[in-house]
Amino acid sequence: METYKAGVLTGEQTLEIRELPLRRPGPGQALVKVHSCAICTLEQRVYLGAMKYYPFAGGHEVSGVVAEVGEGVKTLKPGDNVTARLLTSCGECYYCRSGLENQCVISFKASTHEGLNGPGGLAEYMLMDSTALYKMAGGIDLGHAALAEPLACCVHSIGRGNIGLGEDVAVIGAGIMGALHIRLAKLRGARVIACEVDAARLETARKMGADVLVDSSRVDAVAEVKALTEGRGVSVAFCTAALPQLAAQAIAMTDKLGRVVLYSSFHPKNPIELDVNQVHYSEMIITGSVNPLVRDFQISTRLLSSGLIDPTPLISERKPFAQLTEAFERAIDPHTYRVLVTM
Ligand SMILES: [Zn+2]
Numbered sequence: 001m002e003t004y005k006a007g008v009l010t011g012e013q014t015l016e017i018r019e020l021p022l023r024r025p026g027p028g029q030a031l032v033k034v035h036s037c038a039i040c041t042l043e044q045r046v047y048l049g050a051m052k053y054y055p056f057a058g059g060h061e062v063s064g065v066v067a068e069v070g071e072g073v074k075t076l077k078p079g080d081n082v083t084a085r086l087l088t089s090c091g092e093c094y095y096c097r098s099g100l101e102n103q104c105v106i107s108f109k110a111s112t113h114e115g116l117n118g119p120g121g122l123a124e125y126m127l128m129d130s131t132a133l134y135k136m137a138g139g140i141d142l143g144h145a146a147l148a149e150p151l152a153c154c155v156h157s158i159g160r161g162n163i164g165l166g167e168d169v170a171v172i173g174a175g176i177m178g179a180l181h182i183r184l185a186k187l188r189g190a191r192v193i194a195c196e197v198d199a200a201r202l203e204t205a206r207k208m209g210a211d212v213l214v215d216s217s218r219v220d221a222v223a224e225v226k227a228l229t230e231g232r233g234v235s236v237a238f239c240t241a242a243l244p245q246l247a248a249q250a251i252a253m254t255d256k257l258g259r260v261v262l263y264s265s266f267h268p269k270n271p272i273e274l275d276v277n278q279v280h281y282s283e284m285i286i287t288g289s290v291n292p293l294v295r296d297f298q299i300s301t302r303l304l305s306s307g308l309i310d311p312t313p314l315i316s317e318r319k320p321f322a323q324l325t326e327a328f329e330r331a332i333d334p335h336t337y338r339v340l341v342t343m
Pocket residue numbers: 040041060061149150
C-alpha cells in the first residue's frame with residue numbers, strides 16, 4: 001500500500017509525522033502533491049495550546065501541483081499549479097444560500113485526512129473536492145501561491161472599505177495582513193499612510209508600496225494623519241492589529257463619510273469609548289471584515305498569478321518538511337512574517 005506523510009499536532013508544542021494510506025481521487029476529486037504550506041495564526045494557536053483541537057492536521061495556506069483527477073473533473077488536469085480554499089462553508093445555511101458564505105454558521109469543518117481534524121496542508125498529499133482548488137499560473141512561485149488565502153481575506157476587507165481613486169487611506173499595523181492591505185489599497189488608487197510601531201515592519205510597509213510611514217511609537221498617529229490630510233482625516237482606515245485602542249484610533253483618524261474597517265479580531269476584546277455624535281454628524285461607516293467569499297478567493301489567485309501582488313517581502317523563511325518543529329518555532333516568533341514549509 002502506498003502511503004504519504006502528514007504533520008499532526010498531538011498536544012501542546014508536540015508534533016508527529018504520521019504515515020497515512022494514499023487514496024485515489026473519486027468522482028469530482030483531485031489528488032494534489034503539496035509544494036508549500038504556510039503556518040498561520042490558527043496553527044500557531046493550536047501549537048501553543050490556546051486551542052486544543054488535537055489530533056490536528058494543520059495547514060490551510062497551501063499550494064501544490066495536481067497529481068491525478070477523478071471522473072467528472074473538468075477544469076483541472078495533472079501538472080496544474082493550484083491553491084486550495086480549505087476553510088470551507090456548508091452551502092446549506094441561511095448565509096450560504098444568500099451568497100454570504102463568509103458568514104457561514106457551520107464553516108471550518110475541513111477534515112482533509114481520514115481520522116484527523118483540520119485542513120491538513122502540512123502533508124505530502126491532499127485529496128480534495130476539485131471545487132476547492134483554484135488553478136494558478138504555470139510559472140508562479142508556488143511559495144507565493146500558498147499565500148492566496150490570507151490575501152483573499154484582505155481582498156474582502158478592501159472591498160468593505162470601498163476605496164475611491166485618489167483617496168487617502170490609513171492602514172494601522174504592518175504585519176502580513178496590514179502589508180497586504182497596503183499593496184491592495186495602492187492597486188485601488190489610494191495614497192496609503194501606514195501606521196506601525198515597529199521599525200522593521202515600517203520598512204516592509206514601504207516595500208509593499210506605502211506612500212507615507214507613520215512611526216506610532218514616536219508620534220501621535222491620529223494627529224499625524226490629520227496633519228497629512230488638512231485636518232480632515234482619511235477616507236478609509238483599516239485596523240489590522242488586535243488592540244482595541246487601535247480601533248478607537250482608526251475611528252478618530254477618519255474623515256466625514258469615511259469608512260472604518262475593523263479587519264483584525266481583538267484580544268482581549270475590551271470595550272472602547274465611542275463618540276456617537278462623531279458617527280452621527282460625520283455619517284461615517286464602521287464595519288468589520290471576516291473571511292473571504294469564493295469570489296474574493298478567485299480575485300486573490302488572479303492577483304498572485306498575474307504578479308500584481310508580489311508577496312516576497314512577507315515570506316520570512318522556507319523550511320523543509322523534515323524540520324517541521326523548527327518551522328513552528330520560527331513561526332511563533334513575532335518578528336517573522338510567514339514561515340513556509342516546503343514539502
Ligand atoms: Zn490563514
